[in-house]
Amino acid sequence: MNYSAELVELIEEFKEIDDKMERLEMVFELADEVNLLPSDQWTDSTRVHGCQSEAHVKIGLVNSNVNFQAGADSKLVQGLMGILTMAIHGCDANIVLELTPNFASEMGILNSLSPSRSNGFRNMFDKVMNEIRTQLEAQL
Amino acid sequence: MNYSAELVELIEEFKEIDDKMERLEMVFELADEVNLLPSDQWTDSTRVHGCQSEAHVKIGLVNSNVNFQAGADSKLVQGLMGILTMAIHGCDANIVLELTPNFASEMGILNSLSPSRSNGFRNMFDKVMNEIRTQLEAQL
């Protein structure tokens, strides 16, 4: 698929960073991009399973545009949510559904993370895509 | 202790052989030196434990001289019994009791054998020595 200009820029920025700590620092900063899902709205249905820490996501469709809210008790996880926010929030759901987790690999963030964290990212990605798909179908 | 002339000669002969098969061959030939304990006299009390095959020994004292009878279903084991025969049969029990299994190591036969066989030899040696000691004490 074609990435949004914002995402393309982000991928480029990440690619330029060699130092792992700086890369993590950038992920941390992206935690601010998240539309926060307040922890009192965390439920079993918002929960991303297979994450070591608590991670919650909520999807809404405004017309056919994705509204993505998320929250985690790890800032790193929330940073990953921030990246996903830049990739999908406000975008057309049909276009979003063409996305694969490749963009995260391209950034080099997945292999900066422990296997359980990068699995966690994949689980989050899958859950978000499934929700979008389900809600799109429900609209039909 | 001082080895008998016969035993010294045997140790020398063994030392000269480099080839393992020839050494085994010599052990096989020494099976003929054994005063055979017929298999119908094999009992639990003659049995050498910890031997993989059947091995039986019987000790008698004639005056204080050792009478050693033995038998095994392995010719190799019987060869080892033959060596022990040359070391102790007809000898004075008090002198025999000073013997250690070192002479067999000196010959290089123990490390020609699998660990279980050389353990078997040690068990046989210990059993024979214990019998001699018991019978000597009984004579007192």
Added chain:
Amino acid sequence: MREEFPILQREINGYPLVYFDNAATTQKPNSVINAMNDYYSNSNANVHRAVHTLAGEATEGYESCRSALKARFNANKAIITSGTTEAINLVAHAWGRANLSDGDAIILTEMEHHSDIVPWQMLAQEMNIELRFIPVQKDLTLDMDLFEAAIEGAKLVCVVHISNVLGVCNPVEKIIDIAHRNGARVLLDAAQSAPHQDINFEELGADFMAFSAHKMCGPTGIGALLVTDDAFDEMQPFMGGGDMIETVSIRGSTYQKNEQKFEAGTPRIAEAIGWTEAIKWLNSVDIKTEHKRILNSARWLANQLRNLGMKVYARHGDNDAAVVSFLHPTMNSEDLAHLLDARGFAVRTGHHCAQPLLERLEINGTVRVSLYFYNTHEEVVSFVEYFTEIMERFA
């Protein structure tokens, strides 16, 4: 292929090693040895749950073994154990104790290895279960009529795929079919078949399959139990400890849902990494061709030994293993093995952990030559030459 196995360069008593004890354990190629070496030198860490780089590498290495097993054998669930023996004991404890009850029957065969007998005897004693042993016939095959007659009321059939003494490959498709039609689960002891065949677990249809890495060019201390999803769901935890739990409190614990449920404690990490390489090695071998080659060598050897007056216990049908068990009419087997070792030939003697089979054959043991893919026909020929010499000099 031989140059990949460093031990094959070894000399014994001044003669080249001729390793014919492959049914006991196989040798390891450099790729296996080096992978473990590399793990300990560069990536050693405990697996699961940790964040640091080494722990990630170790976890990926360990889990790659599970993936390699699932792919090679086409299985959905691969539980990593310490070997065939633990895998079978795992079935007895995790499945047997939860699914069998007073008066149930288990079918075994007289061809089983002790590892597939003793766990069931222990379970039978504990739970009052009947063990039915299918006899081995004069032609060294299982009595399938008696098997069909015995199946009623049996909940489990435990059968060795290939006998480690005889090399005979049992008709497991037929056994599985009959067992399943009668509602019995089937445990396959594949310790000897996993190294010699391409086995498709799902297609074959057994419920459990146990085997060891060390018999298929992998390290010691590791093996596996493949399980179908259905049978997996019937299993209760066996050993308790770290890694197999989800939560622990002093009030009680909950368990993992996947294979880790049966892998308590720090797992065999280096061993899993070594085994992965062994599986890769095996995947690269043209097993059908190699099997035919060594089987032909075994057939030739059996004939030569018969001509020399030995009693040979083998069938050597196309699916049988390249194993030749034999006895000299008078000469003690261990004596023979010692003489063979003097010229570098490694064979095994004794009961091969299959005393009930030997009891049926009315013998105490055999001398066993077992070939693997790195053995050559020249080695077999030199064996016969030296064996002939021994007969002339010693028998």
Added chain:
Amino acid sequence: MREEFPILQREINGYPLVYFDNAATTQKPNSVINAMNDYYSNSNANVHRAVHTLAGEATEGYESCRSALKARFNANKAIITSGTTEAINLVAHAWGRANLSDGDAIILTEMEHHSDIVPWQMLAQEMNIELRFIPVQKDLTLDMDLFEAAIEGAKLVCVVHISNVLGVCNPVEKIIDIAHRNGARVLLDAAQSAPHQDINFEELGADFMAFSAHKMCGPTGIGALLVTDDAFDEMQPFMGGGDMIETVSIRGSTYQKNEQKFEAGTPRIAEAIGWTEAIKWLNSVDIKTEHKRILNSARWLANQLRNLGMKVYARHGDNDAAVVSFLHPTMNSEDLAHLLDARGFAVRTGHHCAQPLLERLEINGTVRVSLYFYNTHEEVVSFVEYFTEIMERFA
């Protein structure tokens, strides 16, 4: 010493590895790696009962491990297992099921590792046995008054010698004394103490002691249970299979009399050979001096972390281990561990397989730094420097 450990030359993300996850598993010296390499390259064979040269070498190598264990720990019986976890499960099955009955009690502590909790929960459920957990007090020690009050009616006391989370060394002499005066046997979980202390098993007086090779510079996949002669005589076989039997027939089986009775199947041969070298290595270390050195580093680290605002869970008495468990007041532990890994520092986070202890401390996990003899004070200083930088940039 460091040059003996090849992994310590490794770089992570361009920075030298600083391995502070030693309570999870330790690194291996060249002597251990090379011994296993050499075994697979030159002597690999199955053990016991075989006549050929390789089998003899393998058997001697395997049994040398048992001898080394008995000598180092002054024990009469050393059963080789796959690790601490299997050793404890072995006690539960082989001793527990044979010697406990309905209504008996087992004493555990809240400081136990899951491996010393879950097997007893499973046994308790099966046999209707009461589990009594001795609480951990605010000062991180066991409540010995409650222990004395709980001992009546207990048949077994299971206690961790040194906590893997806190590094606290428990008063095991006293515990053993009280237990024995009340007729209870004692199982010591020595997974963390065996690597850090010179333990004299007979003198200490415990009945069982379990530990793992991989935490004391040995390979993965192997561990041991030391047992007194008295307790050994009370144990029934656990897993069935080859090597643990004397005779097998379809009518029943008899078992070995020595440790092999509990070592069913092909054992961990390469691992035993590697462990033997690890024990030799440990025998060559001046443990008292080295322990004092790393404990002082741990004390210094704990103070520095406290000054940086961390909550530290440790006592660091003279017998405690060089472990520093801590929490940042707000920052997520895994985030911290990721940042540490970025500069090569390997620490562990999470529940350390000791959830009941964390529940008592009212936390979910800690960040744990655990030192071993090859760690230097310079490493600890560089850790604090980088940690300070992280605090400035991220917290």
